[in-house]
Amino acid sequence: MARYRCTVCNFVYDEAKEGRKFSDLPEGWRCPVCNAEKSAFILLSDSAKIAPESTTVSDVLIAQLAAWGVKYVFGIPGTSCLGVVDALRKNDEIRFIQVRHEQTAAFMASAYAKLTGNVAACLTVAGPGATNLATGLYDAKLDRAPVIALTGLVKRQSIGPGSFQEIDQHSFFEPICVFNKVLMSEDQTTTLATLAVKHALVERGVSHLSIPNDVQKIPYSAKILPMEGRIPNRAITPSPALMQAAADAIDASTRPVIISGFGALSQGEAVMRFARKITAPIVTTFRGKGVVDEYDEQYMGSHGTISSTSAAEVVRKSDLLIVAGASYSDMTQIPEKKTVQIDIDPMMLAKNHPVAVGLWGNTSEVLPALLAKVKERRDEDYREEMRTLKAAWLKQLEKESESRQKPLRPQYIISVLNQKLADDAVIALDIGENGWWFGRNFLMKTTQQLVMSGYLASMGAGLPGALAAKIAYPARQVACITGDGGFAMVMGDFMTAVKQELPVKLFLMNNRQLGMIMQEQKVEGYPNWQTELYNCDFARYAENCGGIGIRVEEPGELPAAVDKALSSKKPALVDIATDPRRFI
Numbered sequence: 001m002a003r004y005r006c007t008v009c010n011f012v013y014d015e016a017k018e019g020r021k022f023s024d025l026p027e028g029w030r031c032p033v034c035n036a037e038k039s040a041f042i043l044l045s046d047s048a049k050i051a052p053e054s055t056t057v058s059d060v061l062i063a064q065l066a067a068w069g070v071k072y073v074f075g076i077p078g079t080s081c082l083g084v085v086d087a088l089r090k091n092d093e094i095r096f097i098q099v100r101h102e103q104t105a106a107f108m109a110s111a112y113a114k115l116t117g118n119v120a121a122c123l124t125v126a127g128p129g130a131t132n133l134a135t136g137l138y139d140a141k142l143d144r145a146p147v148i149a150l151t152g153l154v155k156r157q158s159i160g161p162g163s164f165q166e167i168d169q170h171s172f173f174e175p176i177c178v179f180n181k182v183l184m185s186e187d188q189t190t191t192l193a194t195l196a197v198k199h200a201l202v203e204r205g206v207s208h209l210s211i212p213n214d215v216q217k218i219p220y221s222a223k224i225l226p227m228e229g230r231i232p233n234r235a236i237t238p239s240p241a242l243m244q245a246a247a248d249a250i251d252a253s254t255r256p257v258i259i260s261g262f263g264a265l266s267q268g269e270a271v272m273r274f275a276r277k278i279t280a281p282i283v284t285t286f287r288g289k290g291v292v293d294e295y296d297e298q299y300m301g302s303h304g305t306i307s308s309t310s311a312a313e314v315v316r317k318s319d320l321l322i323v324a325g326a327s328y329s330d331m332t333q334i335p336e337k338k339t340v341q342i343d344i345d346p347m348m349l350a351k352n353h354p355v356a357v358g359l360w361g362n363t364s365e366v367l368p369a370l371l372a373k374v375k376e377r378r379d380e381d382y383r384e385e386m387r388t389l390k391a392a393w394l395k396q397l398e399k400e401s402e403s404r405q406k407p408l409r410p411q412y413i414i415s416v417l418n419q420k421l422a423d424d425a426v427i428a429l430d431i432g433e434n435g436w437w438f439g440r441n442f443l444m445k446t447t448q449q450l451v452m453s454g455y456l457a458s459m460g461a462g463l464p465g466a467l468a469a470k471i472a473y474p475a476r477q478v479a480c481i482t483g484d485g486g487f488a489m490v491m492g493d494f495m496t497a498v499k500q501e502l503p504v505k506l507f508l509m510n511n512r513q514l515g516m517i518m519q520e521q522k523v524e525g526y527p528n529w530q531t532e533l534y535n536c537d538f539a540r541y542a543e544n545c546g547g548i549g550i551r552v553e554e555p556g557e558l559p560a561a562v563d564k565a566l567s568s569k570k571p572a573l574v575d576i577a578t579d580p581r582r583f584i
Contacts, residue, residue, distance in 0.1 A: 057186045058087035058216045060224075061209075064193040066093040068227045070121050070148060072112060072471060073097070074105035078125030080152030080165065083216025085123070097471065097500060100492040102129050106136020106149070107464030107490075108471075111428065111451045113145035115472050119200050121148035126210075127165030130172065135458055137176050137206050142455035143262075143287075144345075146200035146207075149173070153182065153210040169210050178205035184212065186220040194225050201231060236344065236361040237369060246340045246357040247373035253320035255382065256280040259303065259334060262287035262454070263325020263344060263363060268446045270367040271324065272296070277371060279379040280322070281386050283311045285332045287454045288325070290444035297387050304332040306439035309396070310389035320356075324363050328352045329455060342366045397441055404555040407579040410437040410509060412555060417507060420562045422477040423447050426469040428504075430462025430482035433515030433580070438481055460489035466504040467497060477505070477566065484510045484535050491541065497571035498546040505565045506573040508538055511580035518580060538575040548572035 001015035004022045015021055029038050062084065074097045077085045088096040099105045105122040112120040122133060130151040140147040153159070154166045173180050179199035181192050196207035237243075250256060258280050260271050268291045275282050275292075281300045282292055292299050301308025303315055315321070315335065324342045328334055328351045339355040341348075342363055349358035359366050401415035414437050421427070423445050429435050429452040444450065451469060453461035466480035487508055497504050514531040521528050539549030548568045550561045558576065565572035 055219065055221045056083060056087065056216065057183070057189050057218045057220045058083040058211070059090065060186075060189045060220055060222050061183070061193050061211070062087040062091045062094060063224050064190050065121065065148065065197065066091060067224045068119075068194060068197040070094060070119055070197065072109075073121040073123050073150070074099055074108040074468075075121075075123030075150075076100075076102060076105065076125070076129065078129055078152065080126040080154060080213045081123060081129075081150070081211070081216070082152075083213070084150060084152070084211060087216075088123075096123075097467075097496075099496050101490065102132035103135050103460065104464045104467075104490055104493045104496070106133040106147070107139060107453075107458075107461050108136075108468040109147045109149075110136055110140035110143065110145045111461070111465035111468035112472055113140065113147055114143060115426070115449060115451050115469055117146075119146040119148055119197055120468075121150055123150045125152045125165065126154055126169065127167050130167065130169050130210075134172075134176065135456075136461075136464070137173075137208075139453045139456040139458055139461060140206050141176050143453070144204040146204055148196055148200055149177075149206060149208040151208065151210050152216070153212045155214040156184065156212045157214070159212070173206075173208040173210075176206050177208045178203040179207035181208070182210045182212070183215055186215065186218045189220065190222050190225050194227075194230065197227075198231060234344065234362055235365050237365045238359045238361050242357060242359060243366075243369060243373060246359055246370060249320060249338070249340055249356050250278060250322065250370075251375045251377075253338075254379075255314075255318045256320045256322055257314050257318040258282045259285070259315070259321055259323045259326055260288045260291045261285040261324065261326025261332075263327075264288065264342075264367075265291050265325075267324070267363045267367055268292050270363070270371065272298075274322075274367060274371050274374075278374055278377050279382055281310075281314045283315060285326050285329075286439050287450070287452065289439065289442075290446060290448055290450050293446050294443040295445075297390055298383075300386065300390060301393060302439055303334065304329075306436060307333070308393045308440070310386075310393040313389055314386070324367065327455070342370075400441070405579060406553070406555065407511070407577040408552070408555050408558065409579050410434070411441055413507070413509060413558065413576055413578065414438060414441040416558050416562055417479070417481065418442055420559070420566060421448070421479055422566075425449075425477040425479055426451065426466075426473055428452070428462050428465030428469055428478065428480040430480065430486035431457045431459045431516075432483040432486050433511065433513075433519070434481050434483040434486070434509045436516065437509075459483075459486040462486055463490045463493055463497075463504075463506065466506070467493065467500075467502055470497075470502040470504050471500075478502075479566075480504055480506045482506060482508050483515065484508060484512065484533055484538070485514045487538070488533075488535070491538075494542060494547065494571065494573065495545045502571060503569055504571050505568075506542075506571075507562070507565075508573060508575050509578040510535065510538065510575050511578040513580040515580045519582065538573060542571070542573035542575075546570070550574045551577075553577045 109120040200207040301311035336353040400411035462482040539551040542549030
């Protein structure tokens, strides 16, 4: 005789005791304890432990993820994921952060992964919760951030006919993920959990697990698999012949330029030693900002659409580019020149055009090895040219920031933040006009960190990025530079900052416009239309949420307002009346 357990209340129907087979019960029969339908019952094996506090598939799943380094799960509880939510409640090794929108949960997981290199997870229900994750997960996919998405799913018995909140989640997530599975059986729990983490870390992408509602609650126990010995070493180095070819190309150049991307962010010291040895200027991509101290005379600025005049000039006149960890996006505009390229992803090598030498490997391994091979080269004329170009660029930025116009000029706002933010601040940057001015005018230090939505360039990623940064680095100052358009997309989660006691500081450039779009309409010859924004009083909104709200309309008010926000122990928002016009 068999036993069946109600997945809602854990009542067990024992055929031996009841004297009637479960299959013989009429379809309208309901659980005598919770009134759940017959379909809510699942067959128990003889070895299953029957107890209200018994270990479930969800408990094993969460324990396995925690054992492999998942420390945070961002999300919203809901009907089809309650088993997993309860497992999170009972597990002391992993923390659940409740948010107000699933998009925020996915953006937070993506930002946490970008900042730390560790995998984070987001959780939501089937159907609309799952689809709301998509934007943040695409951000992780395109920026190569390791993220786990956990979604509830309708009961196995209900998959197919179009049940409440049922969508084809597997197909929906397939183009987003490097690993995408449905946990259909308790015996798959530890295997799929470990594979999800492994794929996310090794392939640097999104793994997704859907867990049917009934499977989440199946009593189950299993040995938690250790991580040791299961993740490959990423210390990849090219062949000696290729390394020598790269060194020869560098030694033969007279105007080399180093272009450092996001993939070399952790190798700032190695980049600078390399630049010093061969007397080469350093240029970064937007996401590579902060790889070296941007006040250093050999740093020329970022290249591409936010390019400094000094960066554009040295790249234009170069006879060799040494490109480390850059993805060659169309926004970076790295030109076709003789190139030595270093990247951990072999598909990035010669992505846009042939290179002289492509070095497949980790920058942490390749740069020191290459440094030992190249000849030291002293070129005082080249160094003096760098100083002159850099001085002219800094003078231009200083001239722009002197403005005291009303509404406040973005260049002035960035200048004040440049002076006030801590040397080890983490800066979450939203997409829009605010991001353009930051990339062009803000000079970062190596001890600061930048997190942003890179390839997807999604508005609304700023606040979630700041929340994730404060969770990852609670002792560091965390600032979000955003616009009125981007903030309004996720402003509900300012309440998350207050609830979770995450004292992030938001500096909102309020120009009452979708400023970037307004400029693009102008460039393309269209009339300005539908970019004007109707805004609430964002400072009062922050106060109503329980945080600090400050409104700035006069240029002279800004420094004190920034100081007040940065010194606050609460989440703070500085709403700055900002001029939407450029360079006038």
